[in-house]
Amino acid sequence: MHDGGPTPAERQVSDEISPYSPDASTAAIAVRLGVRRIAKLDANESAFGPFPGVAEAAARALTETNRYPDRGQELAAVIADRHSVDQESIVVTNGADPLIGYLCQAFVPPGDDVIIPTPSFVTYRQDALRYGARVIEVPVRPDGCIDLPATLEAIGVKTRIIFLCNPNNPTGGYLPPSDIADFLDAVPSHVLVALDQAYAEFVGDEPDTGAVLDLSRPNVCYLRTFSKIFGLAGLRVGYIVGPTPIAHAVGRLRHWYDVTDIAHIAATLSLQQPDEITRRREATTAARLELEQIMRSNDLEPLPSVTGFLLAPTTAVATTVLRLEEQGVLVRAVVSGTQEYLRIAVGDADDRAQLEAALQQLR
Ligand SMILES: Cc1ncc(COP(=O)(O)O)c(C=O)c1O
Structure with missing residues (x-):
């Protein structure tokens, strides 16, 4: 029976909104790609775990x-x-x-x-x-x-x-x-x-x-x-x-x-551990400088950042993201208007080494 009102499917939320879909785990991604280690640099996560205790x-x-x-x-x-x-x-x-x-x-x-x-x-x-x-x-x-x-x-x-x-x-x-x-x-x-x-x-x-x-x-x-x-x-x-x-x-x-x-x-x-905040901020600044070097030596010019990630303008970003992913390196494509960018979190030392090797493979 239809009483004339819109059906739930007709009363849709704007399709400009991406529906939620659960992320694949890094373990599942590693198996799919057949790689040993994933450098997960796509979600602005901290490379550190929880604070002490x-x-x-x-x-x-x-x-x-x-x-x-x-x-x-x-x-x-x-x-x-x-x-x-x-x-x-x-x-x-x-x-x-x-x-x-x-x-x-x-x-x-x-x-x-x-x-x-x-x-x-x-x-x-x-x-x-x-x-x-x-x-x-x-x-x-x-x-x-x-x-x-x-x-x-x-x-x-x-x-x-x-x-x-x-x-x-x-x-x-x-x-x-x-x-x-x-x-x-x-x-x-x-x-x-x-x-x-x-x-x-x-x-x-x-x-x-x-x-x-x-x-x-x-x-x-x-x-x-x-x-x-x-x-x-x-x-x-x-x-x-x-x-x-x-x-x-x-x-x-x-x-x-x-x-x-x-x-x-x-x-x-x-x-309750303000010293740990300071320690992490300083470690992030040092890591960001290293990431900046890696990006610059691979023709990426990041914008000035105070955070744990860097954004660099680029072209054909979707292809770059896929080619890095094939090597187990996850980074984020950002598109704003006609400009494309790569966003990369600083990660830990192993992540940055993996990123550097993967970027060199793309050259
Ligand atoms: C600017 C900004 N605001 C809010 C959030 C959401 O943070 P939360 O994990 O607490 O939901 C994020 C997460 O990336 C963010 O980048």
Whole structure:
């Protein structure tokens, strides 16, 4: 029987959004390609595992998997202390990724505008489309940093959210806090600015980076993740810090119990080790210099980056990615407009040696 309404298949989500498909494991990829070792440099992952003591604490927490998670407050307290904000301003989620959708759902009526940089983190576009927004893309500057004046110019009466990624993924470009503050002063108050600081800990100079977060503006919030320098991508934990009404809106949309206690405990213990953040940042800087050398000697000119990955303009990127993959080296193709790029994570010393050998094979 058909009652005249659209069928579920007809009420489709935009086909511009790629459907989820589980990644193949590196072990499965190695078997498929018949290679001994995979250098996995395609997903901006940390080459380091969890912080000292985290794996042991997480293993102990596994004995209580019959209980629903109840260690979230301890993590929120440590986060509040780190950024000098109230716990009311924080919502912890299963990675930073879902926060982007929660913000679109809460603050963007269908048909209104979301401004994003391009190239930048793919979820901004996907989630804005999911919630029926019109996406306005502002190209990054030639040095890979967000173009703040062009972003300001793109604002209109229907603009609801601006996603800014600083340092930016995939370019690695970074704008100093004073530039961002001037920009925020110029943004009209009807526009929410979500500052995605997934890679904040890789920035030098500040004490273990971005420590104090300014909540004096009612329309500015910050996204953070434990997936990058903290090496917890597989545990899925991130958070938003924002003025209380924004945090409450996200808190209403967030699903109960979607952050496990294993993740809560691992994240809490990680934040209690600021020296390890510094150590990893310094090691990443050294590794990035090595990767830069490897890329340059293979005719790739990476953009300036403060992060654990480099992006270089190239041509025929799909073929290059495939030919590197055949040699067990996974890297990411990025396409923005007519420009193609290769994005490569710094990895560990073995990964870089494998990458270097594979790039030489392509010459
Ligand atoms: C800029 C940016 N924001 C957010 C995320 C999502 O992080 P999470 O693993 O916490 O979902 C990523 C992951 O790559 C990212 O690059």
